Amino acid sequence: MVKEMLTGNLAAAWGARLAEVDYIPAFPITPQTEIIEALSKWIDNEVMDAKFTNMDSEHSMITAAGTAAATGARVFSATSSQGLLYGFEMLYNIAGWRVPLVLINVSRAVAAPITLEPDHNDILSARDTGIIQIHVETCQEILDTILLAYRLSEDERVLLPVLINMDGFYLSFTREPVLIPDKKKIREFLPEYHPKHAFFKASKPMAQGVAVLGGSAYSYFKYQLHLASLNAIGVYNEVANDFKEIFGRSYPAIEEFMMEDAEYVLVMSNSFTVKGKAAIKSFREKGIKVGLLRLRLIRPFPKSELRLLMNGKNAVAVIDQNISPGSGGILFNDVSSALYHEKHRPDVLLSFIGGLGGKDISLTEFNYIIGEMQKSVETGIVPETQLLYTENDMRQIDKFQKIAGKM
Amino acid sequence: MIQNQNNMMKGIRFHGRGGQGMKTASRIVGTASFMEGYFAQDFPIYGAERRGAPIMAFTRLSNNPILERGIIANPDINIIADETLLKDNAANILQGTWGGTITLVNTHYAASHVKETYQVSGKIATVDITDIALKIISEPVLSSVAAASACKLTGVISKESLEEAVVKELTDINLKKEVISKNTQAALASFDNTPSISFSDLKLSGEESKNRIIRLRYEGPYVGSASVYGHGNTITKKTGNWRLFKPVIDHETCSRCRACFVSCPHSCISLDESGYPQIDYENCKGCFICMDECPKQVISKEREVRAW
Numbered sequence: 001m002v003k004e005m006l007t008g009n010l011a012a013a014w015g016a017r018l019a020e021v022d023y024i025p026a027f028p029i030t031p032q033t034e035i036i037e038a039l040s041k042w043i044d045n046e047v048m049d050a051k052f053t054n055m056d057s058e059h060s061m062i063t064a065a066g067t068a069a070a071t072g073a074r075v076f077s078a079t080s081s082q083g084l085l086y087g088f089e090m091l092y093n094i095a096g097w098r099v100p101l102v103l104i105n106v107s108r109a110v111a112a113p114i115t116l117e118p119d120h121n122d123i124l125s126a127r128d129t130g131i132i133q134i135h136v137e138t139c140q141e142i143l144d145t146i147l148l149a150y151r152l153s154e155d156e157r158v159l160l161p162v163l164i165n166m167d168g169f170y171l172s173f174t175r176e177p178v179l180i181p182d183k184k185k186i187r188e189f190l191p192e193y194h195p196k197h198a199f200f201k202a203s204k205p206m207a208q209g210v211a212v213l214g215g216s217a218y219s220y221f222k223y224q225l226h227l228a229s230l231n232a233i234g235v236y237n238e239v240a241n242d243f244k245e246i247f248g249r250s251y252p253a254i255e256e257f258m259m260e261d262a263e264y265v266l267v268m269s270n271s272f273t274v275k276g277k278a279a280i281k282s283f284r285e286k287g288i289k290v291g292l293l294r295l296r297l298i299r300p301f302p303k304s305e306l307r308l309l310m311n312g313k314n315a316v317a318v319i320d321q322n323i324s325p326g327s328g329g330i331l332f333n334d335v336s337s338a339l340y341h342e343k344h345r346p347d348v349l350l351s352f353i354g355g356l357g358g359k360d361i362s363l364t365e366f367n368y369i370i371g372e373m374q375k376s377v378e379t380g381i382v383p384e385t386q387l388l389y390t391e392n393d394m395r396q397i398d399k400f401q402k403i404a405g406k407m
Numbered sequence: 408m409i410q411n412q413n414n415m416m417k418g419i420r421f422h423g424r425g426g427q428g429m430k431t432a433s434r435i436v437g438t439a440s441f442m443e444g445y446f447a448q449d450f451p452i453y454g455a456e457r458r459g460a461p462i463m464a465f466t467r468l469s470n471n472p473i474l475e476r477g478i479i480a481n482p483d484i485n486i487i488a489d490e491t492l493l494k495d496n497a498a499n500i501l502q503g504t505w506g507g508t509i510t511l512v513n514t515h516y517a518a519s520h521v522k523e524t525y526q527v528s529g530k531i532a533t534v535d536i537t538d539i540a541l542k543i544i545s546e547p548v549l550s551s552v553a554a555a556s557a558c559k560l561t562g563v564i565s566k567e568s569l570e571e572a573v574v575k576e577l578t579d580i581n582l583k584k585e586v587i588s589k590n591t592q593a594a595l596a597s598f599d600n601t602p603s604i605s606f607s608d609l610k611l612s613g614e615e616s617k618n619r620i621i622r623l624r625y626e627g628p629y630v631g632s633a634s635v636y637g638h639g640n641t642i643t644k645k646t647g648n649w650r651l652f653k654p655v656i657d658h659e660t661c662s663r664c665r666a667c668f669v670s671c672p673h674s675c676i677s678l679d680e681s682g683y684p685q686i687d688y689e690n691c692k693g694c695f696i697c698m699d700e701c702p703k704q705v706i707s708k709e710r711e712v713r714a715w
Contacts, residue, residue, distance in 0.1 A: 005434070005441050005449070113633035170476045174450035175437055271476055278474035360477060368620040390618045405637025406630055 006178040008171030011139040012078060012104050012164075013038035014178075015146025018186050019102075022073040023051045025064035029083040030116055031168035032106040036078060058087035065101050066094030066161070070208055072199035074150065075101040080168060081108035081122040088126070094161050095130030095225060097208045098197065100153035101161045102146055103131075107270070108168045109357040117358025118167040120270065120322040124298075124330045126163060130225045132232050133298040135165040135269045137255075140178050142166050144249055147181075147190050151239045154193050157231045165298075169358065170271040181247055189246045229300045236297055253297035254305050258284060262291030264373050265310065265346070266366075267318040267335060269295045272355050276319070279366035288370060295331060303338040311344040315373035319388070321355040328385035329353055348376040354388035364390055416469040418479035419557050422500040423488035424649060426458040428550025431576055432488070433464035435554035435594075439564045439572035440468035448473050459649035459692060461489075461498040468561065481611055482508055484560045488536070488553045490514040491648035493525050504528045507609040511556050511601070513537055513549070530607070532560075534600050537651065541710070543593035544586070547651045551577070551590040555597035562605070566598055646673070650693030650711065657705040658683050667697035667706065 006014065012035045016024065024043075026036040042048035055061040058079050069075045079087065084105055094101070107118040110125075120135075127133065134149060136142050142164065149162040166172060200206065212218050236253055244250045255273075258280050259265070268276045273294045283290045293309055310316060318336075320329025327333070332351040339345040350372060354361045365388040376382045401407050419436060423429035430451035437449030451464040465479050480503040490512055492498045504510060508529035512521050518533045536552040544551075551573050558564040573594050577587045625631065656667070663682045675691040676684045686697075698706040 005438055005447065007450075169450070169452060173452075174448060174476065175434065176448045176473075177441060177446070274474050274476050281474065358477075360480075362618070364618045365620065386620075387623060389621060389623055391621050392618045394621055401630065403637060403640065404635040 001182050002180045003177050004180060005175045006139055006143075006180075007034065007173055007175050008139045008142050008166050009034035009106070009173070010038055010175075011143040011178050012146065012166070013042070014180055015143040016076040016102075017042060017048050018143070018181065018183070019074065019076070019147055019150050019190060020192075021050055021076040021102075023053075023065075023068045023075045025053050025055050025061045025068070025075075025077055027055050027058050027061045027079065027083060029058075029080045031108060031172040032078045032080040032083070032104070034172070035104065035106075039076075058083040059090055060087075062087040062090035062094060062103070065103065066090065066097055066099050069094070069099035069101040069161075070097060070200055072193070072195040072201075074154075074193045076103075076146075077101075078104035078106065080106040081110055084122050084126065085110065091126050091129040091131055093209060096221070098159045098225070098228070099161065099208075100150070100159055100193070100195075102149045102153060103161060103163050104142075104146075105163055105165045106168045106172045107165055115357045117169055118270075118321075119356045119358065120165065120320075120330075123163065123165040124322050127299050127330070130160060130229060132158070132160050132162045132229065132300065133165065134162065135296055135298055136171070137271050137273050137294060137296075139171060139174065139176050140249070141251065142171065143178060143180070144243065144247065144251065147186060148239055148243050148251065150193070151190055151242070152232060152236055154195075155235050155239075156196060158228055158235050159197055160225070160228055160232065165270065167271040185246055189242060233297070233300050233302050233305075236302075251296065252305075253302040254309060255294040255296055256309065257292040257294065259291035259293065259309065262289050263314040264288070264290040264370065265313050265316045266290065266292045266369065267295065267316060267331070268292060268321075269298070269331065270321065272319075272321060272361055275361050276366065279363055282363070283366075283370060290370065298331075301334050301338070306335065306338050307342055310339060310346055311342055313346040315348045315350065315377050316346045317350040317352055317369050317373055319352045319354050319361070319369070321353075323353050323356060332385070348373065348380075348382050350376060350382060351385040352388055353385060359393070361388060362390070414469075414471060415563070416467070416471070416473070417483045417561055417563075418475075418481070419466045419468075419484040419486065419561070420479045420482035421464040421466075421486045421488060421553060421557070422492055422498065423462060423464075423549065423553070424458075424492070425453065425460045425462050427488055428548050429462055429464040429488060429553065431550035431580065432486070432554040432557065433466045435551065435569070435572045435576045436466040436557045436561075436564070437468075438575055439554070439558055439568040440466065440561075442568040442571055443468075443564055445470060445563075446473050448476075452478060459646065461492055461495065461500075466557070468563075479503075481505055483606065484508070484557055485510045486553055486557050487512045488549045490516075493521075494648075501525065501527060505609075505611060507607050507611060509560055509604050509606065511560060513553070530604050532602050532604060534597065536597050536600075539593050539597050539600065543596060544589045551594040552597035555594040556601040559598045559601040560604060562603065566595060569594055569598060645689045646692050647687075647689045650691060652693050652695070652708045653688060653691065653711050654686060654693065654695055654697055654706050655709050656684055656686065656697075657707070660703060660705045662703055664702060666700045666702055670696050670700040672696060 043052045065075045105123045109119040153162045318332040421429040433449040437447045440447040445468040449466040453462045510531045512533045513536045515535045518531045522531045558569045668676045675687040
């Protein structure tokens with residue numbers, strides 16, 4: 001066991017290396033490129049035994065990943081933002097093929113306007129594909145989650161690809177101390193993959209992804225995919241327990257932070273959660289009973305777990321680092337629909353959009369959210385989705401607009 | 408991990424230009440902090456990457472788990488490795504500095520002069536780290552020397568950890584042993600040349616109280632879409648300040664062959680009425696292709712000490 005300063009990207013590459021993957025189809029895109037650079041270097045230096053292929057696009061890359069997984073190989077790849085969207089139709093396909101593999105998405109907001117910094121519209125656009133989604137907060141968590149994801153993905157009760165999301169820049173290029181676990185422990189946790197389901201072999205012809213005209217067949221197989229995804233909640237909890245026993249690190253589907261006796265709850269995801277945690281600590285020092293939940297398992301959405309954690313609370317505020325224009329925050333809808341029929345559901349449920357394109361969420365914003373929650377509890381009036389945007393942000397925009405010749 | 412100090416947390420911000428080594432500098436300080444037993448975090452931020460563009464890099468060290476990510480808005484230590492950035496409003500390198508910030512500027516000017524000219528808040532020191540790098544490494548790469556200054560200013564990183572971190576980080580980017588040993592030598596010289604400055608007892612006053620949440624209202628597409636109507640303003644950006652050395656043509660011996668005129672990749676060389684090449688120093692980036700191409704070798708390389 002070694003502890004080293006690693007970027008999120010390098011931690012992801014280590015995860016793939018330690019999982020002893022067989023095949024990596026690759027295509028570069030900022031801010032993901034360092035992952036595949038590291039892997040190709042290791043394969044070239046022969047410290048890693050895998051096949052690496054540069055593809056002509058993400059569409060081909062995801063196709064190659066799915067087809068290779070259908071031969072029984074353990075497959076890894078990584079992409080980001082525009083790249084994920086370029087390969088989009090294949091995401092639905094590989095989920096429908098019911099092949100296990102792990103794909104990293106390094107979050108980057110989607111054009112236009114084009115940027116390099118993160119929000120989660122890229123990854124959340126893939127929420128209906130049938131691919132399992134786990135969103136992480138730290139560099140350690142990236143490495144650990146890759147190991148965990150292969151166990152989950154390869155489980156016969158699931159057999160679905162897993163997308164792991166980490167934020168560009170805030171994790172991808174940020175170094176922090178990461179424990180690189182021992183090989184022996186990893187083998188104990190993650191055995192070699194021996195597929196009983198899809199594997200193409202010369203002597204055993206089979207077909208995948210066949211045409212099924214007439215709705216009954218389509219409906220049947222699609223709903224099987226849904227049931228497999230629902231199975232993944234239980235399997236996830238099992239696998240996370242095993243992981244904790246072997247490695248000592250705990251990754252529940254929903255992470256709790258200072259939730260004991262909390263009356264107010266913030267809901268966040270990914271790396272910006274750390275800003276929320278810092279804010280919660282400062283509120284606690286002032287005697288405000290507030291806690292935080294971090295959504296880690298996004299698909300399947302762990303509804304029962306969420307209900308247990310939220311029932312009886314006074315107010316909940318969901319901070320979505322994404323926007324569904326014309327509707328609001330994507331995760332807010334998941335959270336609110338999970339709570340609707342609960343007798344002891346929180347009194348008020350507020351929706352905020354923040355951190356789009358990597359915009360900071362500062363203490364000003366967190367103060368505002370707490371104030372809005374208190375106000376809503378007192379008055380019973382709950383505002384529509386609000387954007388977390390400050391006077392200082394506006395001042396900067398005015399400056400840019402002037403340069404752009406508009407004012 | 409170090410437990411005996413209460414809540415020590417330092418945020419270091421590095422400003423430089425692409426190619427000067429600020430990312431590596433932030434990593435050296437991160438690794439040195441990690442080796443000293445602190446929780447550490449380091450990362451660079453840049454836009455569309457190119458040599459010469461202003462870049463920032465950051466290191467955080469703390470004796471507790473770090474509950475922060477992203478840019479350091481109010482640095483405890485602000486390292487300005489390229490003094491020409493002081494004049495670049497768009498680079499905003501003094502943004503968020505406050506009474507508790509220690510600023511280090513790479514310049515031959517006295518600290519008091521810089522403080523007055525640019526109204527720098529907090530404490531300030533100046534060290535000509537480019538000079539140290541040129542003397543010892545023979546190249547104006549500032550990663551090790553800038554990192555060394557930052558390490559010294561933290562007051563908690565030893566020379567031994569600095570040295571070890573320089574070796575580790577430069578080995579990771581495949582530098583040759585002799586280059587690494589020159590870098591460690593330069594780093595130690597920079598460490599010694601950087602003054603010890605104690606942090607003030609000032610606490611950052613709640614900046615957030617001055618800021619507030621506002622509600623956006625609809626604007627027509629002229630304002631509300633990311634379109635640009637202004638005419639190009641890149642000509643107002645003088646790229647000459649990316650240069651550390653300037654090419655000088657000896658017109659006495661120049662044969663007017665035009666090789667430099669033709670080969671300048673940025674069209675910064677023009678011909679005067681008599682056919683002699685003249686360099687546009689406001690925009691010449693100092694790539695020295697002209698010097699390499701000159702068949703009579705009448706172009707020389709001169710170190711510039713900035714006068715602002």
